[in-house]
Amino acid sequence: MTPTVSASGLSLRYGGTHALDDVSLRLTPGVTGLIGPNGAGKTTLLRVLATALPADGGAFTVLGQDPATSAGRQEVRRALGYLPQTPGFHPDFTPFEFVDYVAILKELTDRGARHREVRRLLEQVDLGEVRGKRIKKLSGGMRQRVALAAALIGDPGFLVLDEPTVGLDPEQRMRFRELIAQAGEGRTVLLSTHQTEDVAMLCHRVLVMAGGRIRFDGTPAELTARAAGRVWSSTERDPGAKAGWRTGTGSFRNVGLPPVGADLLEPTLEDGYLLTLDEAEVSA
Amino acid sequence: MSTVLAQTPTATGTESRRTPWAAVLALALFEARRLLLRAPMLLAFLLYIAWIVWRTPDFENGYPALQDADRATQSGPMLIALALLVCVNQAMLRSARRDTERHFAVLVLRPWQRTAGHALSVVPVVLLVAVCVGAQFGWMALGSGAVGTASVGELLVGPLTALLAGAFGVLLARLFSSVLAAPLAIVLLFFLLFGGAFPAGSGERGTRWLTPIVSENTSTAIPSGLMDRPAAWHALYLLGLALTVALVAVLVAGGRGPVLMGSVAAALALALTGGIVQTGALPDRTTVARARATNAPEKQQVCVRRDGSTYCAFPEWKPRTATWASVVDHVRSSAGGSARTQPVLVRQRVYATDGLASDGAIDPSANPHQVTVGTGWGGPRVPEFSAAVSSVLVTGSEKATSGLCDGRMVTIMWLALNWLPDPVKSLSNVRLDDSVTGSAIVLSPTNPMNMTSGQTSVVRELLDQPRESVAAKVKSHWAELTTPKVTSARAAELLGVKAPKEQDKCD
Numbered sequence: 001m002t003p004t005v006s007a008s009g010l011s012l013r014y015g016g017t018h019a020l021d022d023v024s025l026r027l028t029p030g031v032t033g034l035i036g037p038n039g040a041g042k043t044t045l046l047r048v049l050a051t052a053l054p055a056d057g058g059a060f061t062v063l064g065q066d067p068a069t070s071a072g073r074q075e076v077r078r079a080l081g082y083l084p085q086t087p088g089f090h091p092d093f094t095p096f097e098f099v100d101y102v103a104i105l106k107e108l109t110d111r112g113a114r115h116r117e118v119r120r121l122l123e124q125v126d127l128g129e130v131r132g133k134r135i136k137k138l139s140g141g142m143r144q145r146v147a148l149a150a151a152l153i154g155d156p157g158f159l160v161l162d163e164p165t166v167g168l169d170p171e172q173r174m175r176f177r178e179l180i181a182q183a184g185e186g187r188t189v190l191l192s193t194h195q196t197e198d199v200a201m202l203c204h205r206v207l208v209m210a211g212g213r214i215r216f217d218g219t220p221a222e223l224t225a226r227a228a229g230r231v232w233s234s235t236e237r238d239p240g241a242k243a244g245w246r247t248g249t250g251s252f253r254n255v256g257l258p259p260v261g262a263d264l265l266e267p268t269l270e271d272g273y274l275l276t277l278d279e280a281e282v283s284a
Numbered sequence: 285m286s287t288v289l290a291q292t293p294t295a296t297g298t299e300s301r302r303t304p305w306a307a308v309l310a311l312a313l314f315e316a317r318r319l320l321l322r323a324p325m326l327l328a329f330l331l332y333i334a335w336i337v338w339r340t341p342d343f344e345n346g347y348p349a350l351q352d353a354d355r356a357t358q359s360g361p362m363l364i365a366l367a368l369l370v371c372v373n374q375a376m377l378r379s380a381r382r383d384t385e386r387h388f389a390v391l392v393l394r395p396w397q398r399t400a401g402h403a404l405s406v407v408p409v410v411l412l413v414a415v416c417v418g419a420q421f422g423w424m425a426l427g428s429g430a431v432g433t434a435s436v437g438e439l440l441v442g443p444l445t446a447l448l449a450g451a452f453g454v455l456l457a458r459l460f461s462s463v464l465a466a467p468l469a470i471v472l473l474f475f476l477l478f479g480g481a482f483p484a485g486s487g488e489r490g491t492r493w494l495t496p497i498v499s500e501n502t503s504t505a506i507p508s509g510l511m512d513r514p515a516a517w518h519a520l521y522l523l524g525l526a527l528t529v530a531l532v533a534v535l536v537a538g539g540r541g542p543v544l545m546g547s548v549a550a551a552l553a554l555a556l557t558g559g560i561v562q563t564g565a566l567p568d569r570t571t572v573a574r575a576r577a578t579n580a581p582e583k584q585q586v587c588v589r590r591d592g593s594t595y596c597a598f599p600e601w602k603p604r605t606a607t608w609a610s611v612v613d614h615v616r617s618s619a620g621g622s623a624r625t626q627p628v629l630v631r632q633r634v635y636a637t638d639g640l641a642s643d644g645a646i647d648p649s650a651n652p653h654q655v656t657v658g659t660g661w662g663g664p665r666v667p668e669f670s671a672a673v674s675s676v677l678v679t680g681s682e683k684a685t686s687g688l689c690d691g692r693m694v695t696i697m698w699l700a701l702n703w704l705p706d707p708v709k710s711l712s713n714v715r716l717d718d719s720v721t722g723s724a725i726v727l728s729p730t731n732p733m734n735m736t737s738g739q740t741s742v743v744r745e746l747l748d749q750p751r752e753s754v755a756a757k758v759k760s761h762w763a764e765l766t767t768p769k770v771t772s773a774r775a776a777e778l779l780g781v782k783a784p785k786e787q788d789k790c791d
Contacts, residue, residue: 052390077392088383104314105391105398109306150387
């Protein structure tokens with residue numbers, strides 16, 4: 001039984017900083033969320049898995065192919081869909097031209113079949129109506145959907161999405177979630193995000209990263225469960241809490257080690273995430 | 285850890301996936317389409333086509349020698365070449381400028397393959413230039429007045445210059461990531477080629493052949509066999525150079541492997557071979573052949589007899605003898621005395637000693653009743669030849685016409701011009717200063733003649749008279765009109781027009 005992506009001991013240093021520190025993971029079909037604070041190493045991990053950046057140490061395979069060899073790297077790239085953080089666009093291209101261009105760079109050479117696929121994907125991401133419009137005239141949300149369509153071209157088995165919902169308004173974000181959920185049907189998606197709601201709503205599995213290491217690997221429910229009995233309500237901010245904030249009702253929501261007799265609250269995935277980061281900080 | 289699957293998942297992929305080279309070609313087509321639709325390219329093609337339409341019909345007065353017509357196709361494509369250099373350079377830099385490189389770097393096609401795609405994208409543009417060159421040349425060649433032999437090598441220079449510029453644009457983008465590099469390179473190239481910075485050398489061969497377009501400062505056509513321009517070698521040189529530049533760009537982009545290295549070596553060998561051979565010294569046989577054509581053209585010519593006269597031309601100009609005969613017939617028909625039936629020998633002569641750089645005058649022939657005709661035709665060349673024919677009919681030889689300064693000039697010019705569709709315009713054409721009043725030098729295939737103010741005035745008046753009436757007077761007074769020292773006043777009197785008031789002395 002082989003996962004889509006299997007990595008062991010991946011490490012990468014930038015000067016004296018461990019961007020990746022002995023990262024091992026196995027990814028299977030479905031959407032896997034990757035969350036962590038800024039500088040945690042999420043983008044570095046994604047770029048390594050997307051073959052954009054070589055690791056200093058460790059190894060990984062994608063769909064059984066080893067990117068350490070030139071031939072293997074090409075095979076990985078054939079099976080890869082990549083949406084980089086803040087993707088660039090060719091503003092004078094239309095969405096159709098841009099996705100078609102990416103399709104060519106992915107070796108889709110049958111013009112008729114390629115054009116049908118480009119049209120299908122643009123319909124799928126709701127850009128069918130504007131496929132002939134210049135990208136420079138599209139909104140940020142539309143551009144992001146162009147980038148998603150470009151990542152999906154060639155029906156990749158492994159899709160890497162680096163913070164795809166950044167800068168989108170709530171409605172656009174909801175629409176994007178639908179698209180990512182669709183994309184995750186039958187393929188392996190690794191979704192890096194700062195939005196814990198994205199993870200809660202989309203992912204069958206979540207990785208929490210901090211300081212270049214994987215700090216948690218489990219289901220969203222398991223991450224949420226980490227905060228069970230560690231979230232409570234109080235009228236004042238509890239000084240012993242790891243984090244606390246006034247809610248809309250006027251009471252304080254505290255996360256940490258509750259005092260005896262505290263008014264315990266139902267934990268969220270975000271609570272579990274905060275506690276995981278706190279533990280990572282302590283262990284570091 | 286995670287759950288795992290029962291078997292290795294695989295990418296479903298698309299069935300249309302093929303080899304990388306098919307993708308490189310698809311990329312080339314994609315980029316070519318964009319190149320052709322770029323505003324600078326469209327503008328350049330518009331100007332190029334306008335230049336063709338404006339320039340072609342009047343090239344060599346509509347009677348082109350194809351060995352000149354082929355070279356006339358070379359400068360227009362420079363416009364496309366410059367636009368191509370800039371546009372392909374910008375296309376190459378697009379992903380770096382628009383920050384798509386992070387994404388494209390993990391796609392299947394590698395940077396060197398993308399570079400190859402960009403290099404190939406210039407080929408459709410080059411083919412379009414070739415079509416334009418073909419159309420321009422075809423327009424000239426299919427005209428009824430065309431003669432001579434074209435060189436495929438010369439015709440290839442325009443498209444190959446565009447190819448070289450495109451390849452250079454690709455390489456430039458690989459070496460410099462700024463879009464300013466291409467315009468700066470163009471400025472530098474202009475300085476190099478036209479600012480005298482390039483070591484052009486002297487003579488017909490030498491380093492001037494290292495520039496893409498090797499022009500000639502001549503307006504006189506010479507037989508193609510005497511030109512000896514190394515056009516085929518030059519085309520080979522340009523092709524080799526363009527391929528070398530494009531392949532070096534692929535190398536710089538990370539391309540490796542024996543096929544690529546072998547291709548670079550082969551392209552370089554082509555460029556060096558063409559470059560070295562084309563700059564070699566002019567063969568002695570060419571110098572000898574040119575001297576022979578200049579001094580003893582009869583040894584290389586074919587002659588045709590028509591109505592008792594003989595027309596001798598270099599073989600490539602043989603189709604034009606009928607046109608010359610028509611001029612002789614027209615002039616003779618208005619002449620009188622024995623001149624009406626006087627057979628003449630029309631011999632084509634050319635000063636070809638220095639090849640296309642020749643700028644020497646042809647001496648008038650001392651042979652009786654021999655008329656010289658040049659290699660050009662149409663426009664002013666027709667009244668010039670007509671004047672040469674009439675002068676020989678009046679004076680007996682070209683040599684005798686030299687220094688002619690009397691009233692015979694009236695008869696000569698009327699005979700030469702009266703039968704032409706617009707005699708006054710032809711008078712203007714045949715005079716050096718394009719005037720129709722006052723004194724002037726009258727051009728002819730050999731030495732020029734002088735026309736005084738008085739003669740001009742009489743001829744103008746005669747050209748306003750009914751042709752038949754003047755012709756009758758010319759015939760009846762032929763003997764006196766062709767007598768040396770006859771004055772212009774007497775000629776006017778004999779021909780029934782007012783005597784000139786203007787000066788009647790030659791300058």
